[in-house]
Amino acid sequence: DAGVIQSPRHEVTEMGQEVTLRCKPISGHDYLFWYRQTMMRGLELLIYFNNNVPIDDSGMPEDRFSAKMPNASFSTLKIQPSEPRDSAVYFCASSLRLGGGYTFGSGTRLTVV
């Protein structure tokens, strides 16, 4: 298995633009998580899905953030409009269960200028 695959690896965009981050989880994993990592706040859970259904989005910072999982092999995290404070590394992880065993992707480094 190729692991959790995220794209793009790096994204630089101008303030106000829409940004879409993509994730392909490990086949057979029922849970998918989106995390954001910054120097100031560390690793924050934004949202997670179970069997493609969003279960907990309490970590999503604002309405500008949205996430979808149209099928078991693909998820997107969208920011519209983007702001400089959204600059961070965004990680996707997948797991067979909620409580642990997470496998992380390599992350997308987002820079909003």
Place this chain on the structure above:
Amino acid sequence: GESVGLHLPTLSVQEGDNSIINCAYSNSASDYFIWYKQESGKGPQFIIDIRSNMDKRQGQRVTVLLNKTVKHLSLQIAATQPGDSAVYFCAESRDKVIFGPGTSLSVIP
């Protein structure tokens, strides 16, 4: 990937020595604990885990100790190697996994 923050605790260890990384967790109801390693430019990687009904678990060169009385977790790395240089996160779980702030380990050759 920038996982090291300006305010991260830092531990410097001589190559070959043992390392001990400590972590305080917050939720007394947490029943599962995990240590992750994050190297530069990569996502966190599972190292070892322990359930709340245990107080010690050993892996290859790593040992995790759990003290539920004081809500403390530690990771011991034996014979630390340059490849161990990374940021180490403890994580606790009751349902979701919540990560701690991380400790940066630097191994001096």
